[in-house]
Amino acid sequence: MAAPAKARRGLAFTKMHGIGNDFVLIDCRAAPLPLDAVAIRALGDRHRGVGFDQLLTIEPARDGSCAFAYGIWNSDGTPALQCGNGVRCVAAWLHRDGALPAGPLRLEGPAGPVAVERLDDGRIRVDMGEPRFAPAAVPLAVDAESDTYLLELDGETIALGAVSMGNPHAVIEVADAAAAPVARIGPRIAQAPLFPRDCNVGFAELRGRAAIGLRVWERGAGETLACGSGACAAVAVLRRRGRVDAAVRVTLPGGELDIHWTGPGASLWMTGPTAFVFDGELTP
Numbered sequence: 001m002a003a004p005a006k007a008r009r010g011l012a013f014t015k016m017h018g019i020g021n022d023f024v025l026i027d028c029r030a031a032p033l034p035l036d037a038v039a040i041r042a043l044g045d046r047h048r049g050v051g052f053d054q055l056l057t058i059e060p061a062r063d064g065s066c067a068f069a070y071g072i073w074n075s076d077g078t079p080a081l082q083c084g085n086g087v088r089c090v091a092a093w094l095h096r097d098g099a100l101p102a103g104p105l106r107l108e109g110p111a112g113p114v115a116v117e118r119l120d121d122g123r124i125r126v127d128m129g130e131p132r133f134a135p136a137a138v139p140l141a142v143d144a145e146s147d148t149y150l151l152e153l154d155g156e157t158i159a160l161g162a163v164s165m166g167n168p169h170a171v172i173e174v175a176d177a178a179a180a181p182v183a184r185i186g187p188r189i190a191q192a193p194l195f196p197r198d199c200n201v202g203f204a205e206l207r208g209r210a211a212i213g214l215r216v217w218e219r220g221a222g223e224t225l226a227c228g229s230g231a232c233a234a235v236a237v238l239r240r241r242g243r244v245d246a247a248v249r250v251t252l253p254g255g256e257l258d259i260h261w262t263g264p265g266a267s268l269w270m271t272g273p274t275a276f277v278f279d280g281e282l283t284p
């Protein structure tokens with residue numbers, strides 16, 4: 001005899017990841033997220049909670065040109081404006097739910113609309129919009145825009161590029177990403193007065209005109225196995241300096257992303273995989 005079906009009492013969620021950048025996704029199309037910043041932080045705890053780098057919500061769109069909206073919270077409970085790996089997971093979740101048609105679909109993110117498309121090989125391609133380098137857009141506390149800014153940290157001068165992919169990024173070129181002092185200087189650069197709203201900090205190793213290695217210290221989450229918007233930011237900064245071609249493969253600790261940006265005036269595209277881990281239910 002089959003066991004009686006358990007009554008569902010809790011809040012359903014799905015655990016997913018995009019090349020190791022992991023997420024809890026919650027369907028909020030029928031009811032708003034019943035969790036505040038304290039509860040999100042507790043849920044994000046890898047020992048006492050479910051654990052994630054970001055929590056993502058799927059919501060009804062307010063912008064009539066978009067099919068759905070999504071929200072993003074870092075594991076420390078702070079809201080975020082963009083999440084490249086996350087938006088691919090939202091698209092894959094919508095595909096599993098039968099809500100992603102063939103062809104592109106517009107989603108309303110906290111930083112504005114993005115277009116997503118599922119490719120025949122299952123990867124998701126995202127139009128991340130045009131990288132914005134203007135200091136006010138990042139935001140960055142400087143008087144004039146440049147492709148390199150100098151930051152003094154304990155007598156050390158750090159040269160960095162800065163760009164908004166919807167969220168703020170600093171990008172530092174390093175000789176060896178594996179040996180980069182991500183945990184030591186990542187959080188200090190992220191919180192430097194130069195970045196009034198903090199930033200995500202990428203350490204990018206140029207491996208040729210079409211390949212870079214990258215590690216990222218994420219605002220609100222620490223070092224992650226991958227940061228999608230960080231990969232976009234690294235290519236944008238290096239392309240602006242003329243160091244890479246339009247198509248670049250970015251290798252992060254958790255896997256690879258393909259980024260394509262022809263240059264100013266054009267959208268930057270990100271393509272990469274997603275994975276479902278498990279479905280769960282949060283009981284009160």
Ligand SMILES: N[C@@H](CCC[C@H](N)C(=O)O)C(=O)O
Nearest residue numbers: 080083084085167227228229
């Ligand atoms: N993991 C993300 C970025 C998430 C948000 C970021 N930590 C912020 O606060 O801006 C990605 O894949 O882009």
